[in-house]
Amino acid sequence: MPKFVLVMLTRVLGTAGPKKAAKAAAATTGKSARYYPADDVSRPKHSRAKKHNPPKIRPSFTPGTVCILLAGRFRGKRVVCLKALESGLLLVTGPYKINGVPLRRVNQAYVIGTSTKIDVSGVDVSNIDDAYFARTASASSEGEEEFFANDAAKPAVVSDTRKADQKKVDASILKVVESTPLMKNYLGSKFSLTKYDRPHSMIF
């Protein structure tokens, strides 16, 4: 058979190619293919979509590391890292009782991990994951009329479950924190640079 006829046939029949089809048939029955399939065989398109690899967490962040937040409304605060979440964000807490930072997620790019560690093996945060922090649908559903009503903004409401979780986590961390002298004051103070401080040559 001339080559162009073979090529035409494969196009019409939708197989991978004349050689491949013959090979596949031979592999299954031990013989060469007796006929081509009548209908087109749908094959998945080659996809170039990127696969997400699991996020890399810097080695300086381990559960119990005291971290310095560098961005956001809590910048400068020293907080305790509890774990890394599946999304690659770090789960941190002030603890809230000490410096007002609640259980929250932070991007590790905006955090300095220090060499100071706290034993958080007694803190249970297994129930807190990325879904825990998902927004509720009603939270942002302010209607158009309400938007233009020019009334006072509704205060943010913290759910009771979050309050309870915060209390539970705080209680177990506080015990550990108070066992180290000055640790409570340290977590309560903010990090800042002063004259002659050179952050690139500082050891945290």
Add this chain to the structure above:
Amino acid sequence: MGFSRYVEVGRVVFINHGPDAGKIATVIDIVDQNKCLVDGPEEITGVSRQVVSYRKIALTDLTVKIQRNARAKTLKAAWKEGDTLAKWEGSSWAKKLEAKKKRSNLSDFDRFKVMVAKKQKSRIIAQKIKELKA
């Protein structure tokens, strides 16, 4: 008063530049007006015998009693005899260097502790001064 530290055979010098920066060595010989031959001794200070420029060294108050071009063994014996390393470590220069090194290796929490201690110190001083003035 004139100079008291000379570039001379047996002068202990502090190396402030290059791979041996921060170490001390002894002048063994004068090469010319720009450089000299130094030796640690290597077993004591970690500086091997080499020619260095005067620009890269600073003279200390210490000297050891050696002949020009002394062997490593003789030099080592002279250091042991004069107790030179202990003398250097006891100097305020070496102590300052040590303190500086210690400071630069502090962690964030350590710096916080230093800050607290400093505050306590100045508080005590202020109180005492107040008492003395009253």
